[in-house]
Amino acid sequence: MADVARHAGVSSQTVSRVANGLTNVDDATRERVLSSMRAVGYRPNGAARALKYGRFHTIGVIMFTLETLGNVRTLDAIATEAAAADYTVTLMPVPDPTMGAVSGAYRRLSEQAVDGIIIIFEASLLDRVEITLPPGLPVVVIDSNAGSGFAVVDTDQALGARQATEHLLGLGHRQVWHIAGPTSSFSAGHRAESWRATLEQAGITPPPLVHGDWTTESGHRVALELAGRDDVTAIFAANDQMALGAMKALHELGRDIPNQVSVVGFDDxxxxxxxxxPLTTVRQNFREVGRIAMERLLAQIDDPDAPSETTLIPTELVVRESSGPPPAR
Known part of the structure; x- marks a missing residue:
């Protein structure tokens, strides 16, 4: 900093103000200092700044998988928002969905000097056990129930499933079959519960639930039996990939979409x-989920007493050509 000050003809205090982004330096002086920084090869010492101000400008992200569309898009949004706020992201994959594994990842991130942590925790494990983490770091949880004391941000899973089911009923279908996600998934469970409740509210007894594992192959496998039944005129799949597998099964068995069977997915x-x-589907706003999660985390970093609340991001039904009225009887 002394070298920069001599090169720019200013005091070391002025260099410090420019390096720390303070505004009490006029534009001409700031530009001269920045030019001198480039000339002498000066770079602010991030570790020293962290010790001085108590901020590392790094957040940690704990997540189970990068294989699902929602997780990838949410992580992308978090990284974008973090960069805009001058934060970097340290990713900690946790392939084993247990509380012990999450606690271990939390501890490792704590040792790497992060200011806060976002947990993308799809597994329904948190429906049964609250997160137990050491105190000291702000935490925001995405895509799960986290019990009291944690800020939660998620897509409104129940709204999306209701929109899909009501859309098919509104077209005149007397029954809607559902291909659910895996039983371990929080979001899959909430979508299935909402589908069932929507049918019951319409006076319809829900048919047996069938489960896939989010993949196209599983959607195809479980839909082969449904596709062969004449009484199946509407299928709501818990994600677009399983919807694609169901459509493949229908095509293979000669069932016309949507004139004989309508198909609706989830994700867009x-x-x-x-x-x-083209698939009728429920659009999730993953970018907004990531943005709000980062916003909530920064609020907690700035104020440890900031309220911990649950924020649900609305879904949108996107109607395309895969859904239509049932065949005339």
Whole structure:
């Protein structure tokens, strides 16, 4: 800093103000100092600044998998928002969905000097056991129930499933079959519960639930039996990939979509509009989930007493050509 001050002809205090982004330096002087920093190869010492101000400008993200569309898009949004706030992101994958594994990841991140942690925790484990983590770091949880004391941000899973089911009932279908996600998934469970409740509110006894594992292959496998039944005229799949598998099964058995069977998915992945026919689906705003999660975490970093609340991001039904009225009887 002394070298920069001599090169720019200013005091070391002025260099410090510019290096720390303070505004009490006029524009001409700031530009001269920045030019001198480039000339002498000066870079602020992040570790020293962290010790001085108590901030590392790094957040940790704990997540189970990068294989699902929602997790990838949410992580992308978090990274974008973090960069805009001058934060970096340290990713900690946890392949084993247990509380012990999460606690271990939390401890490792704590040792790496992060200011806060976002947990993308899809597994329904948190429906049964509250998170137990050492105190000291702000935490925001995405895609799960976290009990009291933690800020939670999630898609409104129940709203999305209700929108899909009501859409099919509104077209005149007397029954809606559901291909659910894995039983370990929090979001899959809430979508299935909402589908069931929507049918019951309409005076319809829900048919047996069938489960896939989010993949196209599982959607195809479980839909082969449904596709062969004449009384199946509407299928709501818990994600677009399983919807694609169901559509493949229907095509293979000669069932016309949507004239004989309507199909609705969940996610609105980029490829959904290119399915044949283009897929009616529920759009999740993953970018907003990531943005709000980062906003909530920064609020806790700035104020440890900031309220911990649950924020649900609304879904949107996107109607395309894969859904229509049931065949005339």
């Amino acid at each position: 992945m980029d490829e959904s509009r290119a399915f044949w026919p």
